[in-house]
Amino acid sequence: MAGFRIRGDRPIDLRVIPHPAVTVALDFGDRPFDIRGAAGRMRSESLAAGLGFRAFQVCVEGADCVQIRLSPLVAHPVLGLPLAELRGSVVALDDLWGRAVPRLRERLHRARTWPERFALIDTELMTRFRAGPGVDPEVAWAWRRIVAGHGQTRVSELAGLLGWSRQRTWSRFGSQTGLTPKRAAMLVRFDRAVHRLVRGDAPAQVAVDSGYADQSHLHHDVRAFSGTTPAGAAHEPWLAADDRAWPARGGTEWPSTVRG
Incomplete structure (x- = not known):
């Protein structure tokens, strides 16, 4: 707050x-x-x-x-x-x-x-x-696991770990969070990466540490979520970021x- x-x-x-x-x-x-x-x-x-x-x-x-x-x-x-x-x-x-x-x-x-x-x-x-x-306890558990894994959780394994079918997992998670588990993981990973860019970390190192295949994939996600480049995001005085x-x-x- x-x-x-x-x-x-x-x-x-x-x-x-x-x-x-x-x-x-x-x-x-x-x-x-x-x-x-x-x-x-x-x-x-x-x-x-x-x-x-x-x-x-x-x-x-x-x-x-x-x-x-x-x-x-x-x-x-x-x-x-x-x-x-x-x-x-x-x-x-x-x-x-x-x-x-x-x-x-x-x-x-x-x-x-x-x-x-x-x-x-x-x-x-x-x-x-x-x-x-x-919220369903299973959905809460899946969300917390995605956040704890900084968006690098293998979402394909969530259903098996929950004991739910893949269809039920995606349906319940999506209805209660508004995102699929895959999109949620992408958002969490982007958030961690963009905050490191704001701190001044090099994009290439951020890409490696955040689980992106390469810097171009980091660039793609930053552009998709923020509408700007990694260099632009690092200096964006946005309302929804931290201090x-x-x-x-x-x-x-x-x-x-x-x-x-």
Whole structure:
């Protein structure tokens, strides 16, 4: 979870890069996000981006915002729907939570400190998590195994290890996370690789360590997920990456606080 402010004398464009989590953002300063992606354009003071979304642009003239990343194991009950229904799309959170969103935004606006705002979000998420539909233990196990293996898990073996047929594994995993096990592994592997690029590691070494056949395969995945080259991704001040990718800019106040 991250809380941040953006201040500037002109609109700022940010590219939101896919992450192995569902991304949720709420602005509580009455400045809507101008969101532009493959599905078109929308303006909203809240958003929810499904697991494995395609990179999209967000233009802001200023923001007071809380950003949340939800594991698909948590997002399924919190959002209240199977992630297959959201897939890689970007929607207004209001479309999923209804009138609860403007009420939450108002409470965030009235809160005086970031810890207060984080506590409000924690309460909302926990309430929804307890009331929502759970994820199959087998799907949760498969997801955790893919993450623990940094996306290099042999997904062809998952069904056998679970004791499920391949068809049942792919069907249940896909309906509850919005991705096939293979696509999930690709996303997790990309995420680890791109964070190493941000740290300044050489693309050739990143490709080897991340399990890519060669550097061209790394280049292909980075382009497919982020819409830019490895060199471009290493310097992209995107909204959905970690603190290393939140550079200082003249006239802009980047996140006041970040909480894991």
